[in-house]
Amino acid sequence: MNRRRRAALLAILALLVTGALTGPAQADDLGNQRAQAEKQQAATDQRLADLRTALDETGAALADAYVALQGIQARIPQAQQELANAKAVFAAAQQKAAQIQDQLQAARVQEAQLAKDIADGDAKAQRTRDSVAELARQAYRGDVGLSSLTIVLDSHSAGDFVDQYAALTTALRTQTRALDDLQQLGAMNRNRQSRLAAVRAQIAALKSEADQKVVEATAAQADAAAREAEIQTLLVQQQQQTAIFEQQKAGELAQETALEAERAALEATIKDIIQQQVAAEAAARKASGKPSQPVGRGFLAYPTAVPFITSSYGMRFHPILHIWRLHAGTDFRAYCGTAIMAAASGTVQWAKAVPGYGNQVMLNHGVVNGNVLWTSYNHLSRFSVGSGQFVHKGDIVGYSGSTGDSTACHLHFEVYVNGSTVDPMSML
Secondary structure, three states: OOHHHHHHHHHHHHHHHHHHHOOOOOOOOHHHHHHHHHHHHHHHHHHHHHHHHHHHOOOHHHHHHHHHHHHHHHHHHHHHHHHHHHHHHHHHHHHHHHHHHHHHHHHHHHHHHHHHHHHHHHHHHHHHHHHHHHHHHHHHHOOOOOOHHHHHHHOOOHHHHHHHHHHHHHHHHHHHHHHHHHHHHHHHHHHHHHHHHHHHHHHHHHHHHHHHHHHHHHHHHHHHHHHHHHHHHHHHHHHHHHHHHHHHHHHHHHHHHHHHHHHHHHHHHHHHHHHHHHHHHHHHHHHHOOOOOOOOOOOOOOOOOOOOEEEOOEEEEOOOOOOEEEEOOEEEEOOOOOEEEOOOOEEEEEEEEEOOOEEEEEEEEEEEOOEEEEEEEEEEEEEOOOOOOEEOOOOEEEEEEOOOOOOOOEEEEEEEEOOEEEOHHHOO
């Protein structure tokens, strides 16, 4: 698998797996929350490793089709959620815009009423000022008595005095009331002016908010349209990619059947060769009276300088083909071109391309504790040994690659005891 496709696969698998694992933290403190997050991450990493390992034994064409289909299928619900979100934003923006328009209309009505009240107040104040001015003019002309002494001097009789005094009192009362009214009108209009300024500031703010909601609604509507178009495209792509995937899957299943037959033939060849060694060793053991002993742990050396296991020996469920099959060795992380070393001294049985395994070096280590021991090094990019050559433990037999059924550079290391695979970790 090339780097770009592998990165895409990891991103898709992460999306699929972490979606099932991520949830609200239940811990009561930050320490427990961090521990929970680390536990979830470890589980995610393990599941990713298992899925990645299963795909490492998959043909590139099927893996490509799987990655593409999973990418489309993972994107569809995201796009649908984004569409729902965009529609919700659009509806909320429209609702808010309608509310703002109602508020704006009410503010404009209030503005008009305040402007009218101010105008009416100004007119009334002007009339009051005119009235006070007229009283002042009358007093200046002498139409209104200025004091009680003037009234006394000018009065011709008691009745005349009473009439002039009453007129003066009324005039003064009218003038005082007019001045009070004028002062009150001034205060009321100043208050109205302040309220009018506040209302106009509110109107300006509401207009700005309304304009912003129009922008938001337009953007949300465009986003919704884009998501709808994307979903339609994705549905078409999903249908097309599903057909491609099913075609590749059918081909892979047919190839799997053929490969199983080839592997069985390979194992038969190995057992035929080993049988001769087993028979000879059995005769020797019988003559010596010594029973066979298991090959001890630690007899084999790690085949890579920095051993990092990516997949262990055991049964695996293939996530694409939906079949169980034996992962008959241990996978080590080995970047492309990494030197691969002999786990023990022995003779190169062959160094050739083998179906499924790619470039394979098979080492015959002879008889160990009464058991015939072989090891194989698979998916190599190139060889550094040839058939019949003797190698010592630690000698370089080849360089890691991704030949055969492999989607990324790594080493698939197998151990055969008397012709059957065993868990390499039991001897490393």
